[in-house]
Amino acid sequence: MIKTLLVANRGEIACRIFRTAKRLGVRTIAVYSDADAGSRHTREAGEAVRIGAAPARESYLDITRILDAARVSGAQAIHPGYGFLSENPQFAQACADAGIIFVGPPARAMSAMGSKIVAKTRMRAAGVPVLPGYAGAEQGLDELAREARSAGLPLIIKPAAGGGGKGMQIVREESELTAALAAARRLAQSAFGDGALLLERYLAAPRHIEVQVFADTHGNFVHLGDRDCSTQRRHQKLIEEAPAPSLPEPLRERLRAAALVVAREIGYVSAGTVEFLFDGHEFYFMEMNTRLQVEHTVTEAVTGLDLVEWQLRVAAGEALPLSQEQVRLEGHAIEARICAEDPERGFLPSAGRLQRMEWPQMEAVRVDAGFATGDTVPDCYDSLLGKIIAWGRNREEAAARLAAALKATYSAGVHTNERWLARILESPRFLKVRHNIALLDKSAAEFAGSATPLPEVLVLAALAAHHGEKARPPAAGAAGTASPWDLRDAFTPNLPALIPYSLSWRGETYAVELEYSGGKPTAASVAGRTRLALNNVAAESGSITAQVEARRHQARYQLAGAHVYLWTADEQYDFLLEDPRTREFSASAASGGLTTPLPGVVVSVPVAVGQKVTAGEVLMVIEAMKMEHTITAPYAGTVATIHFSQGARVPEGSALLELTPQ
Numbered sequence: 233m234i235k236t237l238l239v240a241n242r243g244e245i246a247c248r249i250f251r252t253a254k255r256l257g258v259r260t261i262a263v264y265s266d267a268d269a270g271s272r273h274t275r276e277a278g279e280a281v282r283i284g285a286a287p288a289r290e291s292y293l294d295i296t297r298i299l300d301a302a303r304v305s306g307a308q309a310i311h312p313g314y315g316f317l318s319e320n321p322q323f324a325q326a327c328a329d330a331g332i333i334f335v336g337p338p339a340r341a342m343s344a345m346g347s348k349i350v351a352k353t354r355m356r357a358a359g360v361p362v363l364p365g366y367a368g369a370e371q372g373l374d375e376l377a378r379e380a381r382s383a384g385l386p387l388i389i390k391p392a393a394g395g396g397g398k399g400m401q402i403v404r405e406e407s408e409l410t411a412a413l414a415a416a417r418r419l420a421q422s423a424f425g426d427g428a429l430l431l432e433r434y435l436a437a438p439r440h441i442e443v444q445v446f447a448d449t450h451g452n453f454v455h456l457g458d459r460d461c462s463t464q465r466r467h468q469k470l471i472e473e474a475p476a477p478s479l480p481e482p483l484r485e486r487l488r489a490a491a492l493v494v495a496r497e498i499g500y501v502s503a504g505t506v507e508f509l510f511d512g513h514e515f516y517f518m519e520m521n522t523r524l525q526v527e528h529t530v531t532e533a534v535t536g537l538d539l540v541e542w543q544l545r546v547a548a549g550e551a552l553p554l555s556q557e558q559v560r561l562e563g564h565a566i567e568a569r570i571c572a573e574d575p576e577r578g579f580l581p582s583a584g585r586l587q588r589m590e591w592p593q594m595e596a597v598r599v600d601a602g603f604a605t606g607d608t609v610p611d612c613y614d615s616l617l618g619k620i621i622a623w624g625r626n627r628e629e630a631a632a633r634l635a636a637a638l639k640a641t642y643s644a645g646v647h648t649n650e651r652w653l654a655r656i657l658e659s660p661r662f663l664k665v666r667h668n669i670a671l672l673d674k675s676a677a678e679f680a681g682s683a684t685p686l687p688e689v690l691v692l693a694a695l696a697a698h699h700g701e702k703a704r705p706p707a708a709g710a711a712g713t714a715s716p717w718d719l720r721d722a723f724t725p726n727l728p729a730l731i732p733y734s735l736s737w738r739g740e741t742y743a744v745e746l747e748y749s750g751g752k753p754t755a756a757s758v759a760g761r762t763r764l765a766l767n768n769v770a771a772e773s774g775s776i777t778a779q780v781e782a783r784r785h786q787a788r789y790q791l792a793g794a795h796v797y798l799w800t801a802d803e804q805y806d807f808l809l810e811d812p813r814t815r816e817f818s819a820s821a822a823s824g825g826l827t828t829p830l831p832g833v834v835v836s837v838p839v840a841v842g843q844k845v846t847a848g849e850v851l852m853v854i855e856a857m858k859m860e861h862t863i864t865a866p867y868a869g870t871v872a873t874i875h876f877s878q879g880a881r882v883p884e885g886s887a888l889l890e891l892t893p894q
């Protein structure tokens with residue numbers, strides 16, 4: 233077995249590979265760019281080596297630096313993960329030349345699949361179904377236009393050296409053809425340094441079905457079943473499952489056999505994926521990915537195997553652990569990709585510090601995470617934060633479990649897509665296997681969240697804000713003294729207190745007024761109109777429940793600065809309390825509160841311990857948010873303790889002084 237493994241990757245896949253390596257007693261080495269210093273994958277490795285600046289070209293794509301890192305750390309093998317250098321034959325060759333084991337296929341097998349033209353031609357010759365079109369050597373634009381006309385429209389034009397769905401053009405009308413070919417040529421040149429193009433019949437709404445294959449250096453080949461990855465947005469997979477649902481058995485058998493033909497044809501070694509399009513009647517070879525896929529986890533869930541372990545064993549020269557007859561598939565598994573992007577704003581990528589990243593912990597649910605609470609999501613790499621995989625005895629059970637797991641995921645500080653993914657999993661189209669690769673692009677609106685929060689949600693957010701403020705821990709010294717002055721609403725025990733909140737979300741501001749009576753919330757009005765009766769409000773450790781009119785509502789929440797993060801089952805909200813702390817502060821100071829809800833600096837303390845004061849006398853002046861705020865005595869009494877002296881910084885929520893009533 234390999235003794236020391238370097239993972240030339242980051243994020244969830246690096247963490248996932250380390251997990252298997254550690255289980256096998258392999259020493260682990262991470263590499264990181266400046267954008268990833270301290271990131272989760274570096275924390276989970278035995279050792280971490282800096283390889284360069286944030287741009288991938290200067291770090292994760294720099295072959296020389298990665299090989300240097302392998303040398304200095306004494307790595308015997310390199311696992312490339314997916315993306316970055318994983319399908320780069322020069323990298324595989326450079327590893328071999330440096331005497332380092334590349335955990336993946338040999339460079340020649342990668343090269344054989346590197347060009348879609350070569351791959352398609354070889355596969356057609358080997359008897360694997362391919363879509364009609366043109367995959368020839370004549371690459372003049374006029375030649376291509378002629379071929380396109382004889383093949384017929386609609387067509388898809390693909391860069392032969394392409395990947396990741398980049399640079400593809402769809403031509404539906406004859407009039408678009410010339411411009412589309414020219415655009416594809418330019419994009420292919422600039423993105424892949426190779427202008428060669430492939431023409432293929434365009435299928436309007438096919439399913440994407442693929443087969444996991446595995447081979448060793450002893451000539452053994454097995455498939456580990458199929459997957460359906462049709463739930464894509466702009467050709468990026470988002471939900472993947474194993475096995476592919478609703479496939480006629482004879483067709484499934486032919487598909488798996490075809491995948492093995494492809495693998496044998498190029499003398500493949502290690503884990504690989506053969507991708508096909510399925511139009512409802514026939515399947516067509518699309519390409520082979522010569523690496524571990526993001527979605528390998530669903531295959532692991534239904535086979536009970538660890539594909540990274542298999543890769544390491546094969547790389548060490550061992551034979552495949554199982555023969556085809558010994559491979560057993562059980563149940564159904566579905567994976568969802570949690571990405572840092574905003575589904576409500578055109579999937580705009582999101583970056584920054586994760587105030588919270590709480591992954592679900594549930595039976596039959598696996599989480600492959602690359603980020604934890606407090607981690608920073610850099611803006612220079614892909615948006616994948618982690619994956620959630622649910623297993624079930626059947627597809628329905630797996631989908632229900634995954635939806636529940638997505639709703640038990642709590643993230644804040646960065647926009648994420650888990651609630652949106654849950655809506656897809658619960659949609660009849662997905663459940664009835666009516667999905668295809670065009671679904672999310674054509675019917676995006678079907679899965680959109682609510683445009684305006686319901687009044688109940690706004691009330692919960694205001695209650696959360698209020699309870700959260702009260703729950704802020706008192707400063708040291710005040711600990712254990714349950715001072716009534718910490719409770720704003722306790723000052724008016726006999727009159728209903730009205731506490732206004734102004735919450736904004738996605739550019740809209742909502743006014744919510746909470747009505748407290750006898751220290752309890754009894755009603756709330758939203759936008760000065762809808763008045764709702766409140767009962768049985770309870771808040772504890774980030775969770776709030778309230779009976780609003782007749783129905784019970786529940787949500788999780790977290791306060792961070794001016795943000796009120798609120799999670800209901802269906803949606804995640806990031807409310808901004810409009811200038812809340814300044815308003816809060818004045819309210820608090822006016823009613824005589826002796827805590828500060830915002831951080832600041834003590835300007836002066838005109839009183840001393842033991843001093844008798846009258847109601848309304850100035851006790852302390854604090855500067856915060858560029859304004860001075862005066863703390864006055866709410867009643868006559870004696871100054872018992874002063875927690876902060878002049879010039880001291882006070883953290884938000886601190887108790888400032890204690891006053892013993894006369």
Ligand code: ADP
Nearest residue numbers: 388394395396397398432433434435440467669
């Ligand atoms: P890449 O290597 O850039 O990922 P692929 O050839 O694998 O390109 O295609 C990526 C995606 O593009 C597929 O998953 C599918 O959604 C779509 N696609 C590819 N070929 C066709 C086709 N002939 N008709 C319709 N959609 C296609």
